[in-house]
Structures are given as structure tokens and as C-alpha cells.
Amino acid sequence: MARLIELLLLVPIPFLIYLHLVLSPYTKVEESFNIQAAHDILRYGIPSKNIANEFRENYDHFTFPGAVPRTFVGALLLAGVARPLIWLRAGLQIQILVRAILGTFNALSLVSYARAVKKAFGKETGMWYIFFQASQFHVVYYASRTLPNMFAFGITTLALRFLLPDTDATPGSSSRRYRLCLYLLTVAGIVFRSEIALLLGTITIYHWLQGNISIRYEIIPAGLSGALIALLVSVPIDSFFWQKFPLWPELSAFLYNVVSGKASDWGVHPWHFYFTSAIPRLLLNPLTYLISIPLSCIVPARQRAALSLLTPSLAYIALYSLQPHKEWRFIIYTIPPLTTAAALGASYIWTHRTKSLLYRFGSISLILSTLAAFSISTFILLPVSMANYPGALALNKLHDQAHGSKPVIAVHLDTLACQTGVTHFLEKPPPKSPLLVLRGSPDGNVPTLRSGATRWKYDKTEDESVKGSAIFWDRLDYALVEDPSQIKGRGKWVVLGRG
DSSP, rough: OOHHHHHHTTTTHHHHHHHHHHHEEEOGGGGGHHHHHHHHHHHHOOOOOSHHHHHHHOOOHHOOOOSSSSOSSHHHHHHHGGGGGGGGGHHHHHHHHHHHHHHHHHHHHHHHHHHHHHHOOOOOHHHHHHHHHHHHHHHHHTTOOOOHHHHHHHHHHHHHHTSOOOOOOHHHHHHHHHHHHHHHHHHHHHHHHHHHHHHHHHHHHHHHHTEEEOIIIHHHHHHHHHHHHHHHHHHHHHHHHHSSOOOOOOHEEEEEEEISOOGGGOOOOOOHHHHIHHHHHHHHHHHIIIHHHHHHHSSHHHHHHHHHHHHHHHEEEEEEHTSSSSGGGGGGGGGGHHHHHHHHHHHHHHHHTOOOOOHHHHHHHHHHHHHHHHHIIIIIHHHHHTTSSSHHHHHHHHHHHTTTTTSSEEEEEOHHHHHTTOOOGGGGOOSSSSEEEEETTTTTOOEEEEEEEEEEEOOOOHHHHTTSSSHHHHTTTTOOOGGGGOOOGGGGGGOOOOO
16 A cells, blocks of 8 residues: 555656646747757658758758757657657647657656655655655646757756665665766766756765765766767767767857857846746745755754755856856756755654644645645646747647638748747648649539648748748738738738737
């Protein structure tokens, strides 16, 4: 029975990730590179002849390359796992499948981490970790989203799992666990997100100073093997897909965003942003960072474990705060250890609830605040986020209204539509045969006969000089635009709907 209860406690995190995916299946601009890349690999395959021409004609990243190249490793893995299952209907179902694969990986990583927390600190701490993690919005909502950070998140979560105490560990197995942690962090940083190198640095320095690892037996072997494997994976794959050799995308992104300072073009925040805004939003439950985490640091029985969780994570956040451009997703990797530290404090309050009125009040407050955080996450933040994809909703509505009305339909998708949900997965595939319509009699005695389907043509022209000509708009049948006044020659145009 106890085993069944333990397994049931692990269900909420995967369930909530899948629930958020199904209820909010569309993507935004930050996720577009990987979701479009996965689509192109699934639809067109990996070319072996006329490679450059095939990429230019079919692959989205040659038409819209972005400011810096991004790695294809994540998209290639998702497409490879999805390939045997693409008997599903094309379109949104395939997009959900691709995202579900990433969501499953991150869910399993979180479940593995939660089980390690229970083994390291006891069932009460493990229970509170699951409650806190499941009630947070950002981790659950974004776990299936194809941001580079979320490809890295599952790897870093598994890596941080190996830093948790293991009562069954021998000196040899402990050394292997530390090496595996450093190895995984190295791979995640080199392939997916370069800022993880800073987290790797704070973790390495902390545990070296604590005497847990040595330069000779853990740091150098893990660093060299991780770097070698990661570069042997990323450089050949990305050089091939981008047709540039040699290409290491994360190095290019680091030089562009950090060394050249281009990241600041996307906005800057004060140095305290992560501590005063991002962490409270990520943890969501105010009692986790106002009561539970501080308590875990001052109670002798919890102090050492809490500091080992908090020190590398907070040092990483503090150092990364020196970078002017800040986003919550850059520190998402620290949420599992911060949540564990909160669970340590909460479990202490919970296990002492019968010893004083103060602890009893604290236990009730923790339960109520966790329920409140879960309610806010599920019934407020999720519905609000579901409404952030007007481009996808508009395109689906247009398909429903216009499909089958003409043999060929040309539609223009403006920048906002492409940034708010429109992906290649949502486009209608070319029909196997063109639409043919034989009109019946007006009285209905002879029915109208249809064969084939509409061929849709999607235009994503961004050049304002081209769009400034009425000739451009005359060749279109529909347009999804933020501002109808940009359409030239509006005499024939009628607004069918507004978002």
C-alpha cells in the first residue's frame, strides 16, 4: 500500500505537464526555431543529395535564420522519436506529439529528482517537494515547450539529482555520481545553453571547496569527456544543417549575445530582477521563499543540506545578474534545488505540527498556500496563457471557413501571427488531388459533386517595400494582419474577424 501511495504521489507532475500541453497546444516565437525544425525534418527528411538546395527550398531556417544559428540536436531527437508515430493525422496532432516527447523527458527528469529527494531527506520532504513543484506554473507549463532552455532543463535536473545525498553510496559510487553530474552539465551547456557553464562553475567550486570532488578524479575527467562528446555531437550536426563548417551554435550565440552585448537589445532589467521578481514568480507560493527556505537554513538538522542546495544555485543567479538582459528562463535550472530547500523547511514544520501551536499554524498555512498557488496556476495563469495565441486561432478559423471554397487559396501571415502560434504544423498539407466541383441544379435534385481539396499557399513576406505595393495584396485571398490599414488597395478587402 505504501508503495502504491508513493507512486500515486509521483503522478501529478507528468499529469499536469500533459494537461497544460493539451489545453495550450500552440507555440510562440521563442519556441519557433525548434518546432519548425522538427516539422521540416519529419516532413522532408534529411537530404542526402543536392543538400544545400534542399535546405534552401524546404527548410524554414534558411528563409528565417534568426540573429544567430541554433542547434538542431534537440529538434533532431524529437523528430527521431516522433517518426514511428506519425501515422497520426498531420497538423496539430503531430505538434502535440513532438511537444509531448519533450514534456515526457522533463517529467521523467522531475520524477527521478523527486524520488532522489525522498531517498535523501525522507518521505515528508519528498512529499512537500512534489506538492510545491506541482503547484508552480512556469515549470509545468513550459516543460513541453521547445525553448532551448527546456531541452537543457531535463538534463540539468538529472545532473542535480546526482548531487543529492545517497545513503547507500560508497566512496567509489559517490565519485561516479559527481562525475556524471559535471558531465551532464557540461553537455547541456555546450549543446543547448551556454549560461549553464556558469552554473557548472558555481557547483564545481562549491563542491571542490567542500572536499567532495577533486580536480584529478572528478573535474577534469567529467569536463573533458563531456566537452568532447558534446562537441562531437553538436558541431557535425549543426554544420550540416546550417551548411557552415565548422559551426558551434552556442559559441556563436555567446559571442553575439554576451561578448557583443546584443542581448541587451531585447531589454534590460535591474540587477535584483531575479531575486525580487523572477524567483517569486517561479516558486509562486510566497511561503516557500519567505518561511520555508529561511527556516531550512537556520535549523541545525536541515542547515547543511539546505546550504548545499542553495549556495551554488544562488551564486549562479547572483553572478548571472551581472548580465543586463534577464529572463526567468535563464535561471529555470535552479528551481528544483530551490524547491527542495523549501521542502526541507516545510517538512520540518510539518513533522513538528503536534509539538506547538505555532508549528500547527505553520502546517495549516503551508497547506492552504500550496492549494492557493495550485489554484492560481491552474485556474488563472493557465487560462490567461491559453489566450496568448491569436495567430494560431485565426488561422484555424480561416481554415474552417474557407477550406473547400476555391481550388487554390493564398493567405498572408504577418509577423504577429507567426509569433503567436502559427507554425508549419498548422498549415494544410498539399492535397493529393486538386479541388474539382461539379455544381448541381438550383433546386437540389442534382447534388453538387466535389473531388480533391483546396491547395493552400502561405506567404510570410516581411519586406515592407514589397508589402507597400497593391500588386502584392492583389494576388492574395486572405490576410492575417495586426493592422488592416497596412493592406493596399483595400477596396476588395473585408474584415472577417478581429482577435
